[in-house]
Amino acid sequence: MRSSDLLPALARAGRLSAREYLVEYPSGILLGAVLPRALLQVVFLTMLGRAVGGADGALAAGLGASAFNIVSATVIKGPDVLIEDRVQGTLYRLRMTEIPLAALVAARWVVYAAEGLITALLAVPVVALLTGRTDPLTDLPSTLPLYLLMALTASSFGLALAVVAVGRRADVFLTNFGSYLVLAFSGVLAALPTDGPRALAGAVLPISHGIAALRAVQHGADAGLVLRLAATEALVGLGWALAAVLGLRIQAYRLRRSGNDFLN
C-alpha cells in the first residue's frame, strides 16, 4: 500500500473508531459518568495529597492526578481497541488488511488518547479551585505539550499491555493492574524518592517523568530541566511503543505457525 493511500485509510479508521466510541460512551454517559468520575478522582487524590502533605502536597497531588486521568482512558479503556476484535473474532480480518496492524490500532486509539487529554485538561481548573492557586491555569500553555506527550507515552504503555492481554483471558486484570502500577510507582500522589525500588520502577513507567516535569514547571524550574524530563518521558514512551510493535510482530509470526489467535 502506498503512503498516499495509507493516510486516508488510517484517517477513516480513526473516524470510525470515534463513532464506535460514541456508541459505547454516548453524550449522556460522557457527561454523567465519564467526566464526573475523572474529576472526582482528581478531587479525591488532591484532598488526599492535602491530608498527607499540606497545601504543597495538595498541589503536587492535584497535578499528578490530572495527568493520571490520561492513564484511566488509555491504559484501562484503550486496550479494548485490540481486545474487542479478539473477543468478536474479527482480529484476523485486521491482520489480513494491507494496513499494518500497529498503525491501524494507533489510528483507532486516538479517541481514547483524546479522552485522556481532555479529562486531564478539564481537571486543571478543579486543581486550581481546590488548592486556591492560579498557577496551574496560568502555566497551562507551557504544560499543554507535556500533557500531550503523556497521552502518547501512556498510550504506548496501554498498547503494550493490550498486546499481552489480547492472547489471554486476563484483559481486565492486566489493564487495571497496569493502571494501579502507574498510580503506585509514577509519583502521582507525591514525588518519587530519588533512589530505591520505587524510583527504579517509576523510571520505566509512563507519566512519571511527565508529572515531574509538570511539577518542575510549577516550581519555576529552568527550561533545561523541564526539557530533560520531557525527553526522558518521550524515551520511556518510545520503549513501550517498540515493545508493543515487537509483541504484535511476534504474535503475527506465532499466529501464522499455529493458526490460532487464542494462543498468542
Added chain:
Amino acid sequence: MNHLVTAPWWRVAAAAFRLQFRGISWLNVLVGAAIQPATYVTITLAANDRGGLDPDAVVLGSAVLSAWTATLWHAGMVLRRELWAGTLPAICSRPGGLGPTLTGKAVASATLSVAVIMLSVSLSAALSGHPLTVARPVQFAAALVLGFAATLPLGLLVACLFLLTRAALRVAEALIYPVFIVGGLIIPLAALPGWARPVSSGLSLHWLSVLLTDAAAGRPAGLLPWCALPVTGLLYALAARVAFGRVLHRARKEGSLEIF
C-alpha cells in the same frame, strides 16, 4: 424474600453461595480486593512523611475503601452477570426465586472480598514498614462482623439498581469516588468542607472505619458508631427490598427486564 425462614430458601441460598465461589474470577477479585487496597496503602504511607495521618487509620481506611469497590463491582454485579449470561429469567421463574440466589451470591462475593482485602492491607502495611496492630481484637472482630452485615444490604441494593439501568458499568465507575471523598475513610472528615461532613453519617462504611480504627488503636468505641452501623444497614435493607420488588415487577409482570 418473603420466605426468609423456610428451609428451601436457605438451601437455594447455600447452593448459590457455592456456585459463586466455584465460578469466581480470581483475577478480577485480585484487582479490586488485593491490588487496589495495596496501592492506596503504599502510596499514602509513602507520602505521609509529615505524619499528617495515623498509619493504622490509613491502612484500615484503605481496606474499607476497597470494600466499597468490592460492593459495587462484585456484589453489585451479581444480577448483571446473570443477565449477561442469559440465566436471569430462568432464576426468576424457578420456585427458589431470585431472592436467595442474589443473597447467596452476594454473601459469597463479599466474604471472599473481605478476606482478600484484609490479607492485602496487612501485607502491604507490613511491607511499607507500618505493620497493622490491633489493640482490641474482640472489638475489631465484632466491628468487622457487624460492618459486613450492615454493608451487605448495600450490595443487594446496588445489585438491584444496576439491573434497572443499562449503564450499570458506567454508573459503578461514577459512584466510586463520591464515597471515597465524603466517607471519611482515608481523608479525615476534618479535611472536608462543613456541608459535606454530615453525608458520611449515612454511610455504614464510615462507621465501620471508625469502629475498626478505634479497635486497632485500643480506644473504646462510643455508642454512636455501634448504633449507627446497624441503623444504616437497616435502611439499606429497606431500600434493597423496594428495589428488589421493582426488579421482580419488571421481570414477572412487565416482562421488560431484558428488553430495556
